[in-house]
Amino acid sequence: DAMVIQNPRYQVTQFGKPVTLSCSQTLNHNVMYWYQQKSSQAPKLLFHYYDKDFNNEADTPDNFQSRRPNTSFCFLDIRSPGLGDAAMYLCATSNRADGQPQHFGDGTRLSIL
Amino acid sequence: DQQVKQNSPSLSVQEGRISILNCDYTNSMFDYFLWYKKYPAEGPTFLISISSIKDKNEDGRFTVFLNKSAKHLSLHIVPSQPGDSAVYFCAATGVSEGGKLIFGQGTELSVKP
Numbered sequence: 001d002a003m004v005i006q007n008p009r010y011q012v013t014q015f016g017k018p019v020t021l022s023c024s025q026t027l028n029h030n031v032m033y034w035y036q037q038k039s040s041q042a043p044k045l046l047f048h049y050y051d052k053d054f055n056n057e058a059d060t061p062d063n064f065q066s067r068r069p070n071t072s073f074c075f076l077d078i079r080s081p082g083l084g085d086a087a088m089y090l091c092a093t094s095n096r097a098d099g100q101p102q103h104f105g106d107g108t109r110l111s112i113l
Numbered sequence: 114d115q116q117v118k119q120n121s122p123s124l125s126v127q128e129g130r131i132s133i134l135n136c137d138y139t140n141s142m143f144d145y146f147l148w149y150k151k152y153p154a155e156g157p158t159f160l161i162s163i164s165s166i167k168d169k170n171e172d173g174r175f176t177v178f179l180n181k182s183a184k185h186l187s188l189h190i191v192p193s194q195p196g197d198s199a200v201y202f203c204a205a206t207g208v209s210e211g212g213k214l215i216f217g218q219g220t221e222l223s224v225k226p
Contacts, residue, residue, distance in 0.1 A: 004156070009154075021164065031212070041218055042115075042117070042202070042215075042217055042218045042219065043202070043214075043216045044214055048213070055211075080137070089118070090157070091157055092156075094212070100145060100147060100206065100212065100214075101159040101162060103158070104156035104157045104158070106154065106155050106156045107156050
């Protein structure tokens with residue numbers, strides 16, 4: 001089945017230690033998104049790629065970066081994680097010009113020690 | 114300021130009865146609305162959507178109603194089943210958002226046998 005796969009499902013890192021979250025898709029969608037979701041809050045868009053074009057949300061911290069080496073893969077890099085970065089990170093893809101509907105992976109839950 | 118609000122964090126319904134989940138928005142430029150369903154430890158799954166040119170869209174047991182003048186939409190599930198127990202997210206977008214989804218905080222639906 002075509003899908004969006006996030007690895008790992010659970011990630012524990014130390015305060016200030018860089019961490020990379022991975023997302024791959026077999027849907028061949030041209031748009032990929034990264035969301036941050038904290039407990040009982042709405043998912044919040046961090047950035048997205050339309051093909052190779054990177055679009056950063058204005059309020060995404062500089063600590064967060066992303067790479068999309070090819071259509072299938074997208075990475076979220078957190079350079080120096082703080083305690084406030086503990087959250088669920090969701091990757092999504094879309095193939096429509098208007099971006100809808102988006103197909104989500106199962107997320108990576110990030111914990112900071 | 115939250116542009117999409119789901120004011121009920123939780124809802125409990127008896128199996129076989131109707132579930133009504135509500136969502137309010139503030140941005141009159143939103144023209145496409147979606148509902149996502151999320152089970153624990155899984156990513157959100159697209160459920161149903163509606164364009165602002167319609168006031169109703171139906172798919173099996175799920176119906177979404179849009180009241181543009183009130184900036185309100187609702188999701189009706191009839192009849193409710195225990196397998197419908199999940200968190201439901203309302204999301205909105207429009208040309209002004211460039212396809213970006215703005216999510217509500219979610220409503221946790223519990224359908225009791």
